[in-house]
Amino acid sequence: MELTNQFIFIGALLALLAVLASAVTRKSGAPLLLVFLILGMLAGEDGPGGIKFNDFSLAFLFGSLALAIIILDGGLGARRSTFRVSLKPALSLATFGVVITAAVTGAAAYWLLSLPWQQSLLIGAIVGSTDAAAVFGLLRAAGVELKERAGATLEIESGTNDPMAILLTVTFVQLMVLSEPLSGWALASEFTQQMGLGLLMGFALGYLLSIMLKHVPLSVSLYPLCVLAGALSVFGITNLVGGSGFLAIYIVGAIIGNSPLPYHDDIHRFHDGMAWLSQIGMFLMLGLLITPSNLVPIVLPAILIALVLIFVARPLAVLLSLLPFQFPWREQLFISWCGLRGAVPIILALFPSLAGLEDSTAYFELVFFIVLVSLILQGWTIAPVARWLKVELPVSAKDPEHLTLFMADDQNQELLVYEVVEESQANGMNLAYLPLASGGQLLGVVRNGMLLDRADNPILSSQDRVLILAPYGHSAEFGKVFASKRDKDDVAPVFLGEFIIHPSTRLRELSSQYDIEVAPRWNLLSIGEFLNRSYHGKAVVGDEVSIGSLSFQVREVEGGRIASVTMKLQAPVD
Amino acid sequence: MEIKDILIPGCTLCAAQGSSKKRILETISEIASQQHPGLELDAVLTSLLCREKMGSTGIGNGIAIPHGRLAGLDKVIAVLMTSDQPVAYDAIDNQPVDIFFAILVPEEQAQGHLQTLATIAKKLSDKDTLKRLRHARSNQELYEAIV
Numbered sequence: 001m002e003l004t005n006q007f008i009f010i011g012a013l014l015a016l017l018a019v020l021a022s023a024v025t026r027k028s029g030a031p032l033l034l035v036f037l038i039l040g041m042l043a044g045e046d047g048p049g050g051i052k053f054n055d056f057s058l059a060f061l062f063g064s065l066a067l068a069i070i071i072l073d074g075g076l077g078a079r080r081s082t083f084r085v086s087l088k089p090a091l092s093l094a095t096f097g098v099v100i101t102a103a104v105t106g107a108a109a110y111w112l113l114s115l116p117w118q119q120s121l122l123i124g125a126i127v128g129s130t131d132a133a134a135v136f137g138l139l140r141a142a143g144v145e146l147k148e149r150a151g152a153t154l155e156i157e158s159g160t161n162d163p164m165a166i167l168l169t170v171t172f173v174q175l176m177v178l179s180e181p182l183s184g185w186a187l188a189s190e191f192t193q194q195m196g197l198g199l200l201m202g203f204a205l206g207y208l209l210s211i212m213l214k215h216v217p218l219s220v221s222l223y224p225l226c227v228l229a230g231a232l233s234v235f236g237i238t239n240l241v242g243g244s245g246f247l248a249i250y251i252v253g254a255i256i257g258n259s260p261l262p263y264h265d266d267i268h269r270f271h272d273g274m275a276w277l278s279q280i281g282m283f284l285m286l287g288l289l290i291t292p293s294n295l296v297p298i299v300l301p302a303i304l305i306a307l308v309l310i311f312v313a314r315p316l317a318v319l320l321s322l323l324p325f326q327f328p329w330r331e332q333l334f335i336s337w338c339g340l341r342g343a344v345p346i347i348l349a350l351f352p353s354l355a356g357l358e359d360s361t362a363y364f365e366l367v368f369f370i371v372l373v374s375l376i377l378q379g380w381t382i383a384p385v386a387r388w389l390k391v392e393l394p395v396s397a398k399d400p401e402h403l404t405l406f407m408a409d410d411q412n413q414e415l416l417v418y419e420v421v422e423e424s425q426a427n428g429m430n431l432a433y434l435p436l437a438s439g440g441q442l443l444g445v446v447r448n449g450m451l452l453d454r455a456d457n458p459i460l461s462s463q464d465r466v467l468i469l470a471p472y473g474h475s476a477e478f479g480k481v482f483a484s485k486r487d488k489d490d491v492a493p494v495f496l497g498e499f500i501i502h503p504s505t506r507l508r509e510l511s512s513q514y515d516i517e518v519a520p521r522w523n524l525l526s527i528g529e530f531l532n533r534s535y536h537g538k539a540v541v542g543d544e545v546s547i548g549s550l551s552f553q554v555r556e557v558e559g560g561r562i563a564s565v566t567m568k569l570q571a572p573v574d
Numbered sequence: 575m576e577i578k579d580i581l582i583p584g585c586t587l588c589a590a591q592g593s594s595k596k597r598i599l600e601t602i603s604e605i606a607s608q609q610h611p612g613l614e615l616d617a618v619l620t621s622l623l624c625r626e627k628m629g630s631t632g633i634g635n636g637i638a639i640p641h642g643r644l645a646g647l648d649k650v651i652a653v654l655m656t657s658d659q660p661v662a663y664d665a666i667d668n669q670p671v672d673i674f675f676a677i678l679v680p681e682e683q684a685q686g687h688l689q690t691l692a693t694i695a696k697k698l699s700d701k702d703t704l705k706r707l708r709h710a711r712s713n714q715e716l717y718e719a720i721v
Contacts, residue, residue: 425634425667433660435668481668496637497695500666501629509628513643515687549688566666567629572692 010051014043018280031379033283033342037372040287053288056353062285063347066278067162068235068249069228070343073275074159075253076268082152084560085538089325090156093335097157097321098164101339102128104313105305112308113301118176125168126349126367127309129161130154131342135382144386145393148540150331154338159254162344163244167194169348173355197243202251205234209252210259223263224270227256260412260472265404279343286346290368298362302369310374314339326536328543330389337385341374393542394553394566400424400483412472415443418482420464425481432457435481436468443467497569501552503528503562516548527552528562575686575693578721580677581652584609586716589658598661599623599640602653602676610651617644618678632665637698639691640676647680650690654720656707673698673707675720 021035043049053059106124110117135154145151171187209230218226231252239245261267315336322332349367353360386392403417420426426434431454436442445452446465452458460466466482501510507530508523510516522530531539531554539562544553549570556563585605592598603619621642625631632638653676660670675694679687697703697720706719 425669429669430660433670495696496633496635496699497692498633498666499629499631499639500664502627505628513625513628564629569688569692569695572689572696 010043014039014284015277015280018284031375033279034372034375034379036280036283037287037375040284041290041292042287043284044288044290044292046292051288053285056289056350059285059289060347060350060354063282063343063350065232066282067343067347068232068246069271069278070275071159071162071246072228072231072235072249072253073271074155075250075255076257076271078156078159078250078254078257079152080254080258082148082156085149085540086152086156089322089327090153091160092321092325093153093157093318094161095164097317098128098161098168100317100320101309101313102165102168104316105309108308108313109305112304118172122169122172122176122352123305123363123366124313125165125172126351126363127305127341127345127370128168129165129341129344130158130339131344135338135340144383146386147331147391147393147542149327149538149543150334150391151393153327154335159250160247163194163198163247165344165348166244166246167191169351173351173357176352176357177355193242194244195247197241198238198245198247199251201234201238201241201243202248203255205230205237205248206252206255209234210256210261213256213261214259220263220266223261224267227267228271228274231256260406262406264406282343282347286343286368290365294361294365295369298366298369302366303373305366306370306373306377309341309370310339310377328535331391334386334389334391337378338382339374340378340382341371345371394555400479402479402482406472413469414472416468416470418466418468418479420460420462420466420482421484422462423484425483426460426466427462429460429481430457431460434460434466440468440470443469495571497571499567499569500555501527501565501567503531503565505565507547510547510550514548514550516550518547527565531562531565575650575690576721577652577694577697580650580690581654581717581721582609583714583717585651585653586713587653587655588710588713588716590655592657593659593661595626595661595663598655598657598663598674599626599676602640602655602674605653605655606651606676606678613644613647613651613678618642621678622676630664630666632663632667632669632671633695633698634665634667634669635704636660636665636669636671637673637675637704638663638665638671639694639698640674641691642678643681644678645681647678649680650683651678652676652694654716656710656716673704 018036018039021039022032025032025035041047043051045052102121102124104124105127106117106121108120109115109123110120113120115123135158146154167190171190209227212230213223213226216226231249234252235245235249238248256267257264315333318332318336318339322335327335345367346364349364352363400418400421402419405415405417407413407415418426431442431445431452434442442454444454444467445458445460446467447458447461447463452464504526506524506526507518510527511518511523525533531543531545531552534545535543539554539557541554541557544551546552551568553566553568554562555566587601587605590598590601592601599622600619603615603622606618607613607615621644622640625642626640630638631640653674655674655676657672657674660672663671665671675698677690677694679690703719707716710716710719
């Protein structure tokens with residue numbers, strides 16, 4: 001009884017500290033996961049906490065569970081509309097890219113540490129996958145939103161690359177346990193089975209789950225729980241039949257995230273919280289599990305491998321995997337830098353010891369330190385690098401926070417509630433001029449808890465709440481007017497030098513209107529075609545080309561086509 | 575370039591009536607052709623409309639900078655106008671527009687067009703200038719608010 005209460009108290013206290021730490025790191029820009037890890041280490045055997053925790057199997061159980069929940073959350077956030085530009089490149093990174101990363105890192109371990117080649121490759125495989133949760137947590141905390149091409153590619157990549165790394169790791173562990181060579185055929189069939197069953201189970205059961213959610217009447221708070229339990233069941237059963245449970249649960253998440261379900265916002269919010277809890281729990285646990293004093297001898301080799309991983313293996317993997325997709329170099333560089341290693345490698349590093357290999361704690365310690373280096377070096381710099389490489393979305397294209405209430409009927413309408421913020425366009429706007437596109441209807445404005453009389457054409461002011469009824473999936477169009485225009489680093493007044501241009505406007509017309517030089521062979525192209533050409537047929541919001549002193553930026557994309565373009569003037573020199 | 579180089583007091587109109595984008599552009603063309611003999615109303619209007627076809631010149635915050643190229647002009651000509659009611663203008667921020675700073679640029683003038691546009695845009699990005707433009711009660715006040 002006493003012991004139970006102690007466990008509850010210590011566990012909860014650590015979690016509380018971890019949550020509160022997020023408020024501090026938000027200011028300092030330190031990667032949150034690093035803080036969790038350090039908290040765990042402080043609570044552990046070498047720290048003031050002095051807690052002894054060395055149970056690898058228990059750690060593995062919790063670790064897998066936490067990972068599954070994090071990947072589910074990633075799947076829930078995947079939007080089908082981003083697949084057009086990002087699915088193929090992401091899958092290339094998640095498969096081919098992982099193999100290259102693992103091979104190059106393995107080779108480095110072989111040359112630098114003179115380990116036997118099986119062990120070297122095993123280390124490469126363990127650190128082969130990237131961690132989306134880490135990347136996106138950091139970017140969100142810094143208020144950076146990425147352009148779709150880089151953002152969605154990273155998101156889908158890190159949702160889908162864990163199965164590959166797991167597969168490689170399991171294979172190499174088997175290779176070493178059996179100590180007889182696995183045939184190429186056995187490897188290929190294992191791979192096909194893992195991926196095939198993962199895909200099949202994910203799609204079939206995910207679809208079933210989404211139908212069930214639509215038709216089974218549950219109390220509101222049970223919907224998110226139903227998703228969680230259903231998805232984890234899929235994860236479990238897929239693993240049991242020999243498929244990749246991580247792939248399956250990602251697909252389940254993506255299916256549910258993309259179907260219009262009752263209370264989809266509750267589902268998202270709940271899983272966001274669950275993913276955080278999993279991150280906190282997992283990193284605290286891993287911090288507890290490690291014995292920092294054992295780390296000293298492996299510091300140098302770990303740093304060497306981490307540097308090769310960050311500066312050679314990942315960039316090479318990105319370059320080769322994205323070769324067919326012709327990404328702009330800035331985005332390739334950014335994706336390379338986002339090869340953050342997170343929890344997956346640490347969990348995978350438990351595999352060798354669970355399989356009963358000798359010297360297996362050495363893997364755990366080595367990998368732990370590699371992840372630590374990656375978290376510090378890349379984690380700390382990711383937001384500034386995003387700004388420096390200009391892969392950020394233009395301010396106007398960000399969707400502001402709002403409440404939604406989905407009405408479950410045939411019309412698929414949703415109720416949107418926006419708060420008018422100080423720096424938004426809506427602030428000070430006459431209600432009658434509120435732009436409502438795509439069939440949105442204004443229901444009313446609530447000020448100080450009272451519904452305003454619309455007959456007076458009230459002027460919106462900050463803290464008003466505007467209620468709009470709109471077709472599902474159109475919130476982005478209404479959001480613009482409520483988005484905060486404030487740019488954190490930019491206190492100077494905004495320069496209003498931007499015009500809308502129809503994408504069908506020909507370069508010849510622009511050239512004669514603005515005296516900009518256009519090569520004669522481009523004359524008949526429209527600006528939309530020119531932009532698309534510059535980005536290999538797949539331009540996304542925020543992509544930009546310059547012609548003379550004018551620059552043209554993709555402003556909206558609808559159904560894969562450029563819907564409007566912004567023309568930007570250079571600010572005059574005083 | 576300064577605003578007073580291109581705008582004469584006669585080319586300002588405060589609190590114009592007009593409930594549509596087309597009507598506003600017509601009024602601008604009328605003012606330009608009255609104040610600058612030799613300018614054809616139709617030619618001015620066509621030039622402005624031609625540019626609007628490429629996309630709205632509403633740059634946000636209730637401001638539009640209609641512009642166009644015109645043959646036979648010897649220098650840049652501007653018209654500044656405010657409307658008594660904001661007018662729907664398909665502006666970049668979807669907000670209706672009540673401040674219009676139109677410019678007509680000679681077809682032959684090869685340089686400086688973009689610089690002129692940028693200078694005007696910058697002037698109109700200034701919150702104090704906007705406030706004075708919106709509070710102007712006469713054409714003269716409007717003129718003084720911008721130069």
